[in-house]
Amino acid sequence: MTVLRILAEASWPDPDAREPEPLPPLPGFAASSFNPLVAETAERCLRARHGAAPAPGRTALLLASSGGDRATARAIDEAAADTGRRMPPLLFFQSNPNAVLGHIAARWGLTGPVVAISPAQAPPPGRVPQDALDLAELLLTDGDADQVLVIAAEQADSTGSTGSTDGTDDADGPHGTDRAVALLVTAV
């Protein structure tokens, strides 16, 4: 089994921040904090490694979210149920988690695989699911990528009653805080 080397990491919220920060808005994405959360966490991780775009080599994007973008899903269901209401066109591409990955890939020149998965269970807050690390390792050893940017993101109140599989919880509670962590990894 190949061992992964972590080249950079970042998380949202920033564990060193004294005050809660607002997520920077992401142009073209509306109705949900999920996409700004993914984009900002990925941005911080790539900046930590490369400084500025573009990133060299073939980097894959792997987004893991157990809950997914529930705010967008809810907005789509509600708009469709109300036949008198116009469906916002932006929700078309936002209906899938690949769209924000396309934004990150275009900005940083990432030409590796673009993959979105939903792990069977949410990881503890701020942790990357083991399944995502297993898949990152597979993408590297299979030859389609030189590096993988793994982003694990969960929207507030999207992970059920505990937000974690081991019963852990933290002071903020999973209900009120969007959380994401990004790891840029390569094979040792």
Next chain:
Amino acid sequence: MNRHAPPAVRPVVTGVGVLSAAGDGPAALTEAVVHGKAAFAAVTRFDVSARRTVRAALLPEPPPLADAVLAAVGQACRRAGLAPAAAGTGPPVLLALHSDLRTRATVASVAAGTAAAWGAPGVTRAYTGACVAAATAVADAAALVAAGRHPRVLVAAGHLVEPGVFAAFDAGRALARDGELRPFSTGRTGTLLGDAAAAVLVEAEPEAERRGAPVLARLAGWARTGDAHHVCRPEPEGEGVTRAVRAALRRAAIAPDEVGYVNANGTGSPMSDLAEAKALHRVFGAHTARLPVSSSKAVHGHALEASALLELVVTIGALTESLLPVNAGWLGPDPQIGLDLVLDGPRAARPRYALTLNSAFGGANTALLVAAP
């Protein structure tokens, strides 16, 4: 360094299963695609009176999504002659689904069903990455089998057309205004959605031989790439698709002119079809003029996360029956496309290798190279 070396253990497909608007099972699907019998009709499942487009390719009386997936899984496993395994010792299950508020419930139902019927250890991973979700799962299954990590992996996918996604695609002007899906044709105006549930059993060739399981096809090559271009538009020159196809050919160690059929992504989108055609010209050069291409979406519709698995079943059916799917919905040539499209059928052919291509939001591309056994 060749980063896509041929695998030491060859992955093969020993079972396929499918439900689509063309009917129940692979034979009904093959019959429809080789004759170009499009399955589109007016949507009555939900209210579409406020939409620009009102047609899709739907199952007449769809079961719940998880039941449809489990039915396809049952077909695939029985076709493969797979015996139910002891609890937890069956094949890992990779499942492609749309990401929405019902995804986790569907995953749980499929996990319970595959565990009960086939001893699977639940759903190992759900893939939610749009129109390459199922192809990515197949590539990962092939990689797992080729690396000797699992003797067999079950890949399943499902998509039933629902009011929310239908309305979102309609609002995004992605659906065909004239209610016909016309891949690569002049006058194409967009795609049409379709229902599908599909499953394939990917197995190490020595394991299939040991069990005496008939091999339907080999997965000779596979690749996943990204465009690095846009949130939802394809890179206009097809550069990402080109890299995916070349990597799949490299993995199989074959030359471009050994490919005898391409089941194209061909959504009917003006921009996406052109980018894909450019990619085919770049990879195949002069061979493009003699390379039959079709998009079977013109018959069964676009099943989003399940589309790539549906189209893999179509491609395996073409190799098995030596008949190529028809590129239906044709109005006439687009001079910028220049492909040898399969415009009437059934067309007999015996390709040794066939490609099935998919592209998705986020600039994701996949290429699966299928070989006759």
